[in-house]
Amino acid sequence: MPRFTLFALTLTCLSISSTLVSARPSSYAVWAADSAIKRGQGNGLDSSGKASVSYEHGELQWGLRLLFERTGNQTYYNYIQKGAENIVFPNGTVHGNYKLSDFSLDPVRTGPTFLYLLSKTGETKYRTAADTFRTQLNGHPRTAQGQFWHKLRYPNQGWLDGIYMGDVFYAQYTKDLQPTNASAWADINNQFNLMFQNTLQNSTVPNSAGLLYHGYDFSKTTVWASADRGHSPEVWDRALGWFMMALVDVLDIIGPTPPAAQQQLQTSLLQILRTLAPRVKAAADKDSGVWWLVISQPGRSENYFESSGSAMFVYSLLKAVRRGYVSDSDGSIVAAMKKAYEYMANNWVVANSDGTMGWTNTVQVGSLDGAGDFNYYVGVPTDLNDLKGLAAFLLASLEYETLS
Known part of the structure; x- marks a missing residue:
């Protein structure tokens, strides 16, 4: 083959490859899902194919439920159902890595999926x-005040994460199955x-x-606990993101005109949300x-812009405005969230050659197991396609795409 022809062919291939990589669907929510x-993510199995009861x-x-309700695409519903079937035996036993005796709030985040499928199928399992x-x-x-411990192995510690993991389920369960349980509604209110x-x-x-620190130790005995309320040293973006999502999701669960037993909860959540949103x-x-x-610690060396917390904030604040939970008379909240979303789409979304979307800059984990200080948080690696961030981007995309 002549050299100039080979060169032209190479340029053509590179051009085609570039076109494939840069191709981006009109709906980023659909693309993320x-x-x-x-990739087989979020299907009730871990990387080795074993049942995994995972908050992610x-x-x-x-x-996927919200996307199914918007698009009617049965693929999303089927995937939800298959994911639940991978961790629930036909008799209703939750299996895999779940142990009630661990008393961890994390796995409880799969509970809303069970309630959703119960409402759709009526199956007793x-x-x-x-x-x-x-x-x-x-x-x-x-x-002693009544706050759920995040896990049994963290005595007297309440983490922002735990509100999202435990109380979204708690509210949905009470709404669906015990709507007049006033003590349950009061308890959820107390948790927040x-x-x-x-x-x-x-x-x-x-x-x-x-804003809110990552967590607190009511006993004030752990290494990071402050002398006043036992709170941790830093505001970690994803912990706050979990809490913000819990606020808007639970407000959605109780609805705009809740019965008397739920009204105090609604009042409290609106007050907290309206305080934190601006x-x-x-x-x-x-x-x-x-x-x-x-x-x-804004701007400090080694700190960086993180994608999961950012996506959670965009989802929460856009939903808060859309639902009327927070006033945005001058449009500044929506404008700020659009700016944030567009940065995310331009900087953290990767178009892969196989047509899938990659997602970057999500920190792997954030725990109060150690010092809970700045050096801890910035020392945790980021992951590609971490589901905590990708799922949050799906949620943010659903809200962003509602604007247009």
Whole structure:
């Protein structure tokens, strides 16, 4: 083959490859969901094919449910159902890595999937599975104030993460199966309020944004506990993101005109959300529009813009405005969230040659198992296609695409 012909062919191939890689569907929500499904993510199995009761899967399934309701594409419903069947035996036993005796709130995040499928199918196995988690909450260890411990192995510690993991299910279960259970509604209200009160930044601390620390130790005995309320040292973006999503999701569950037993919860959640929403907006980086991994240390060396928390904030604040939970009379919240979303789409979305979407810059984990300080958070690696971030981007995309 002549050299110039080979050169032209190479250029043509590169051009085709570039076109494939840069091709982006009109709906990023669909793209994110289809990509996760193609990779087999969030299907109730771990990487070795064993049953896994995972909060990440519950988060994705929540997004797939919303996408199914919007598009009517049965693929999404079927994937949700298959994911549940992988962790629930026909008799309703939740199996795999789940142990009630661990008293961890994390696996409870799959509970809304069971309740959703129960409402769709009426199959008793989903009621039995949901009852398993409700039984766990009945005996779950608490602080003296009544806050659920995040896990049995973290005595007296409440984490923002746990509100999303446990209380979205708690609210959905109560709404669906025990709507007049006033003590349950009061308990859910208490969970949110205690977390808010014990983790809220004081205005006098350095770099205070009036946001929420990652967690607190009511006993004040762990290494990171502050002397006043036992709170942890930093505001971690994803922990706050979990809490913000829980606020809007539980408000959706109870509805705009709840019966008397749920009205105090609605009042509390609206008050908390209306307090935090403008502060979350204000805490975004002014140039990029997105949020630092450690929000309480903006611009510090080794800190970086993190994708899962940013996506959670966009989802929460756009939904808050759309539902009327938060006023945005001047349009500034929506404008800020659009700016953040467009940064995410332009910087953290990767178009793969196989047509799937890649997602970058999601920190692998954030725990209060150790020092809980700045160096800990920035020392945790980021992952490609981490489901905690990808599912959050799916949710953010659903809200963003509602704007157009």
